Amino acid sequence: EAQVTQNPRYLITVTGKKLTVTCSQNMNHEYMSWYRQDPGLGLRQIYYSMNVEVTDKGDVPEGYKVSRKEKRNFPLILESPSPNQTSLYFCASRKSGANVLTFGAGSRLTVL
């Protein structure tokens, strides 16, 4: 089944403890992206990647890192999480030149 898989789906952590949210897609998509969703704000783009080894900042990149060493994987790294990074995170992908994004199921992160 064609899909975008995120892990973990739920995580409660503490301030300053490094964590990684993994994202993997099995559709051979070139473009991948991370969004965060907060009440009243919709979804905002954190980082995106046009292809392997090509990444760029979105609208809210502060406090996050990404890497794209393989086409299928696009992990989101929080080096030192803070409570304002408590949010629902979505990974998404699409074929280069395509119009429709496929979203993962979301990862709910709580930072205490």
Place this chain on the structure above:
Amino acid sequence: GIQVEQSPPDLILQEGANSTLRCNFSDSVNNLQWFHQNPWGQLINLFYIPSGTKQNGRLSATTVATERYSLLYISSSQTTDSGVYFCAVAFYNQGGKLIFGQGTELSVKP
């Protein structure tokens, strides 16, 4: 700055009622999509509709690109239609990045 505004922010319906959700955007777009986020948080793409009209069962959408708005129609609503509806657009001068509105939260009561 670039704006994507959805209305109404909240909507409560009785099962069987019809509704119209609106999305206004501030610049020319080359991509417009409607999404439904179900109560479990999953985002489902409903329509890709940068212009014109499309229908899928009880749902239909119309985008009038020249007037910078899109409408999502839900007819004969069901409780399973509950959730948040998002409009997302990509502007020509923004490299294809999808920008989301704040969403309309729909609750359909039995």
